Amino acid sequence: xxxxxxxxxxxxxxxxxxxxxxxxxxxxVTRWADxxxxxxxxxxxxxxxxxxxxxxxxxxxxxxxxxxxxxxNHSCHLVSWFGAIGAGxxxxxxxxxLFDEQLDYIVNxxxxxxxxxxxxxxxxxxxxxxxxxxxxxxxxxxxxxxxPSFEDWIGREDGDAQWEEGSERDPAMLCYTSGTTxxxxxxxxxxxxxxxxxxxxxxxxxxxxxxxxxVMPIAPMFHAASWGMPWACAATGAKYVCCANxxxxxxxxxxxxxxxxxxxxxPTVWLSLIQYCDARGQDLPPIRQALAGGSALPAAIIxxxxxxxxxxxxxWGMTETSPIMTIAYxxxxxxxxxxxxxxxxxxxxxxxxxxxxxRAVDLDDHSRELPRDGKTAGALQxxxxxxxxxxFKAEADAVQAEGQWFDTGDVAVIHPDGTxxxxxxxxxxxxxxxxxxxxxxxxxxxxxxxxxxxAGCIGVYHPKWDxxxxxxxxxxxxxxxxxxxxxxxxxxxxxxxxxxxxxxFLDELPHTATGKISKKDLRAMFADYRLEA
Ligand code: AMP
Numbered sequence: 001x002x003x004x005x006x007x008x009x010x011x012x013x014x015x016x017x018x019x020x021x022x023x024x025x026x027x028x029v030t031r032w033a034d035x036x037x038x039x040x041x042x043x044x045x046x047x048x049x050x051x052x053x054x055x056x057x058x059x060x061x062x063x064x065x066x067x068x069x070x071x072x073n074h075s076c077h078l079v080s081w082f083g084a085i086g087a088g089x090x091x092x093x094x095x096x097x098l099f100d101e102q103l104d105y106i107v108n109x110x111x112x113x114x115x116x117x118x119x120x121x122x123x124x125x126x127x128x129x130x131x132x133x134x135x136x137x138x139x140x141x142x143x144x145x146x147x148p149s150f151e152d153w154i155g156r157e158d159g160d161a162q163w164e165e166g167s168e169r170d171p172a173m174l175c176y177t178s179g180t181t182x183x184x185x186x187x188x189x190x191x192x193x194x195x196x197x198x199x200x201x202x203x204x205x206x207x208x209x210x211x212x213x214x215v216m217p218i219a220p221m222f223h224a225a226s227w228g229m230p231w232a233c234a235a236t237g238a239k240y241v242c243c244a245n246x247x248x249x250x251x252x253x254x255x256x257x258x259x260x261x262x263x264x265x266x267p268t269v270w271l272s273l274i275q276y277c278d279a280r281g282q283d284l285p286p287i288r289q290a291l292a293g294g295s296a297l298p299a300a301i302i303x304x305x306x307x308x309x310x311x312x313x314x315x316w317g318m319t320e321t322s323p324i325m326t327i328a329y330x331x332x333x334x335x336x337x338x339x340x341x342x343x344x345x346x347x348x349x350x351x352x353x354x355x356x357x358x359r360a361v362d363l364d365d366h367s368r369e370l371p372r373d374g375k376t377a378g379a380l381q382x383x384x385x386x387x388x389x390x391x392f393k394a395e396a397d398a399v400q401a402e403g404q405w406f407d408t409g410d411v412a413v414i415h416p417d418g419t420x421x422x423x424x425x426x427x428x429x430x431x432x433x434x435x436x437x438x439x440x441x442x443x444x445x446x447x448x449x450x451x452x453x454x455a456g457c458i459g460v461y462h463p464k465w466d467x468x469x470x471x472x473x474x475x476x477x478x479x480x481x482x483x484x485x486x487x488x489x490x491x492x493x494x495x496x497x498x499x500x501x502x503x504x505f506l507d508e509l510p511h512t513a514t515g516k517i518s519k520k521d522l523r524a525m526f527a528d529y530r531l532e533a
Pocket of ligand 1: 314
């Protein structure tokens with residue numbers, strides 16, 4: 001027997017249709033890098049997105065062709081999301097903080113045909129252009145000086161077009177993650193996975209969005225779809241406020257003027273906002289909810305926000321999980337807890353939202369599910385309709401079977417009430433201010449120095465960036481090299497912001513039974529290591 005309900009593909013175009021129909025005049029505010037402020041509305045975004053659909057078709061773009069953006073958060077970037085996806089293309093948000101080898105790799109791997117970029121990235125585009133043979137059309141979001149401007153490009157069209165029709169399982173958006181060793185990997189979101197994640201994310205126990213909400217996602221649009229905030233704002237008709245730079249004074253001024261209620265950012269951003277206010281004896285703007293994720297949110301920040309009456313939503317997720325999986329929303333027993341217990345709860349990574357499943361398995365061979373006892377740490381695995389099944393262009397044997405769990409590379413304890421507590425990582429990476437540094441690539445670069453016998457790199461706590469690299473080096477017998485000489489040697493081999501903050505010299509490094517450097521032991525040895533701010 002068939003069910004009796006209508007056929008309704010869960011397509012991203014239905015989101016913008018809804019926003020433009022039911023919340024037509026609700027504003028989208030942009031503060032541009034040059035200080036200029038512009039306003040449009042959900043109806044305006046839809047009209048411009050339809051003009052972009054026409055412009056893409058005029059260029060000969062076909063469904064599933066890749067359209068890349070290299071841009072900060074602004075309304076034209078938002079138009080390009082609905083426009084590229086509405087034309088049936090796959091939107092690829094390129095992270096401008098990647099270094100040249102990664103930028104080279106991902107654009108060629110994605111086979112992007114169009115690149116739409118901010119004028120601020122013109123030097124990067126100039127530099128990379130010879131290495132990006134697949135890109136046929138360059139368009140600039142905010143200037144007509146070096147390439148056709150976005151406004152002129154879509155300005156020739158009248159918006160009298162239809163969205164590309166198709167299946168809800170069609171791909172819609174491509175985000176690369178460099179959160180592992182080797183080349184970055186592409187995560188290909190579908191229309192369906194995006195809509196389901198959006199519907200879940202708007203819930204009161206997740207982002208708590210509603211038509212009165214005024215949302216400022218500081219999380220960049222090139223990082224896991226700005227955590228899904230643009231989609232969730234369209235679904236609820238929230239006002240959307242974006243800023244093309246992350247300077248605390250500008251962000252706080254904008255929050256105050258626009259009546260921002262919901263803000264999303266990595267802990268480093270929260271720290272800089274709080275430090276700015278505290279240094280001036282100034283109150284935080286009256287925001288209602290602070291969403292934080294990407295790395296662990298320190299208790300001191302949580303306490304400061306809660307004392308200002310802000311609801312703290314500490315979330316855990318990954319690019320591979322769309323991204324939100326768990327969030328520290330208030331449990332039924334919340335009001336019975338004292339303030340300190342509430343802060344402690346919010347410092348954990350929260351409980352799964354409906355649609356997300358998490359479990360911890362033994363670290364040795366992942367064959368045994370561990371008890372939710374709040375004590376036993378294991379490899380964190382997840383599954384659900386917005387969790388990755390295969391990376392973009394992965395070999396057929398790398399596709400997970402039905403119902404299989406995805407290995408996150410994080411190590412966690414699960415408490416009896418289902419609360420997740422991240423304790424470590426098995427992946428060899430360091431997360432600095434929300435961006436990844438590959439410890440293996442750093443070690444390989446260090447090993448190239450003639451006086452280095454062995455090098456191990458770990459992340460250590462840093463008060464501003466959460467983690468920074470510490471390089472541990474064994475010198476070759478009878479050879480000398482100083483920390484400064486090593487940093488100078490590395491400076492043209494890795495991105496500047498990857499340079500280790502400190503180098504320590506040891507007689508030997510700890511090894512595992514299979515002869516690999518034991519990062520676990522190194523982390524334990526340097527657990528109390530303190531870097532200067
Ligand atoms: P990305 O794919 O770049 O968003 O990075 C995902 C990774 O960031 C996770 O696998 C974790 O290692 C880390 N992460 C994300 N959220 C948190 C959190 N709330 N606490 C600690 N680590 C986090």
